[in-house]
Amino acid sequence: MRMKKNSLWIAFMMIFALTAILTGCSGSKDTSSGTNAGINEGASNASDSNTAGKDTANKLSGKVTFLTNRTDMIGKEYDDYVKRFNEKYPDITIEFEASQTDYNQQIKVRMASGELPDLMFIPDIPNSDLPKYFAPLDDLELSAEVTFKDFKSYDGKLYGITTGNSTSGIVYNKKAFADAGITELPKTWDEFLAACEKLKQNGVIPLSSNFKDKWPLGNWVYDLPRVIENNKNFPNERLNMEAPFSMDNGYGKAMSLLRTLAEKGYLEKDINSTNWEQSKKDVANGKMGMYFLGNWVINQVIGVGAESDNIGFFPLPFDNSGEIRAGLNPDFFYAVSKDSKNLEAAKAFLTWMLEDSGYEDFAGFISPLEGRESKLTQLAEFQATGVDLQEGMPDDPKVIEISNKAQIDLPAIAQEFVLAKDPQAVLDKWNKAWAKAKKDLGY
Template identity: 30%
Template sequence: MKRSLVLIAAAVLVAGCGGAGGSAQQEGTGGSPGQVTLEWWHLSTAEPLKSLWDQRAKEFMAQNPNVTIKATVLENDAYKAKLTTITQSGQAPDLFATWGGGVLAQQIQAGLVKDISSDVADVLPNFTPAALSAYQFDGKTYGLPTDIGVVGFWYNKKLFEQAGITEPPATWSAFLEDVRKLKAAGVTPIALAGKEKWPGHYYWAYLAMRIAGLDALRQAAVDHDFNKPDFVAAGQQLKALADLQPFQKGFLGAGYGTPDGQAATMGNGQAAMELMGQWAPATQADAGEGLGEDLGFFPFPAVEGGKGSIGDAFGGGGGLAVGADAPPQAVEFVKYMTAMENHSKAVEAGGVLPVLKGEENAVKDPNLKQVATMLAGATGYQLYLDQAYPPAVGQQVNDSVAELIAGTKTPEEVTQDITEVAKSEG
């Protein structure tokens, strides 16, 4: 029986790697090390990270002529599917993207991830505790963070003004009223990538946090029971939003970073809001035109009468984990990627938020500074549910919430379906 997994406090974004295990290191003539190939998969398909991560790999290879890094860059869903296929076959990439939490814990339990505690002991004090927490289990370290942040609402100030909205909503009822105002003004309120499912789960997760509270979500990870009134209420509030038909035309078939997807719809000024993580501005600019000074950010609203605090944040980031059979150079590359002189360049470029102590001043973008401030003052933190829980449970959350948004599942059916999978996994 798999051990119960409590929800992890924080997580981090990603650059990962692929291949079905490390290349064997061979000794060349004269005792010099032979050539080593590291397969690296990562999710950074948008600028600035795509180019920055490529540059880091080239620099590392230049400093280590016997190492070849082969990078495979995949978007979110393709990455998850490919990693799942490999790990289910009993193998793991040399370097791979991870959000930590229950998914990483399951990979560790399967013996697929290297314990890098002793290898990184010299650099661990450089990281903030929140950034590290999603990659540490039972006092051991299984990855290093490259990003941390929170999910919140990114909004178009010009479209809000057009609808007569003078300030972002602080409560859920005010949010729903603003959705009505936007629709009345002929503005599409929300961009959503319905095809990819994970962006939709943010709504149910945040509503569950605001209504039931963080402790209830943590308890559900232990007792595998989501059939509770507050979780049903979260679904009812999401249904109330969906019933307003707030999303762009064709949202059920829309991707996230595609030319006609969620980020482009937002970046091209065709929707007023999107609920997304700290990478949203960069992806909006990459997939669309970008909003520049018209882009604003506000936290997910409080739900009147709810047990959760508006100061509780939901999100994650990403990190780098090393396959159990990877050669030593894989760990060295992880340390290289997260060294201050290298990682701070990604922070300055607006690609990631600080994970190292003292990086705060490198944040230049005013919206990302607001996210960093929100993160620093968070009263509680919840990792993405599709990463906090074991993979099958997280996938069921995504699937069931997508069906709720599409109108094919009731709030009660959502909690029942998640509970059934949670109990079977528990």
């Protein structure tokens, strides 16, 4: 009798196990084939996840200070961003600080004093210093991979995310070109100079350099040299050079192009008294014909009065070979202070800026997130020229270290080069500073 009870028990357990297995198989089949049962289950999970996300958002609070170089957005677009952000995070206060001076230098001063804002842009420091000041950002929940991820990473951790990406080229007023009789876009340097001359003869300042402000010269010395060399690692190869600045390499050639424009009177009448905000209006209304800047400036020109259809964008023809190349680069990199008192709130705002703000379209950037298409029609026009976009590479920490010790400021060197009676003497001066710094550091 005992044996019979055991047999019945075993039989019952086998039937129960078989039923469980069949039920599991049925559930798996429904989910993979997309039946209503599977979809409803996924919808239920998504609903739970959204509810959890809202609960998390509602719990976050605190004040986040963002030091920004976009002073033109304060009281305007930034106000709209805060309003929209607070719909999701009602208890987080966002405060904007305007950088009225050299942003890079301002951040370095605040690093030294230990008074960093919660959110900022990373200055030109070695990546090995990133953990000293900034919090890792690997835990941000983003919908896609970030671009140029290696640029601000150290020891396997991500510390900076690009605000957007840009390529450099000639942003121009189409009506100014047409009125000057320029019927085709220049494809060689000689054709470019001829276009400049036509603009000048028609009473238009050919190219706005904003020479005095220094930072707008960045494309001439950071981007163009490697494009001229057709070598994306050219800036890092300075590590193996005792004299990295010469007339016949990318640096000398790029600065010589700028000097030629100045000598021919194709820049502002007084290059030492330019005004950035006014220059945008002058390009918009056709008093100035062109910029050599990144695509980010296009929407700024449109924003001060230009019709979008009247602003074009084409690659700078830097020589007479007919080859069309341009650099593709990240812009400023967002970072969060590791000492922020509201670290999670700062990360939440950064995530929102990347995912939901639409800043890249407003700023005229290529999205910092992979796979997102730009809404900027001028970029499509630019790419239709068949331009070869050359991605930049992260700066070698040793190159940064040498540059800092030698006090190499490339836009400032370009200013000196253009104004000097003897530009070769300028290159000699900075080659000497480079060689000394390299030797002192044991490289």
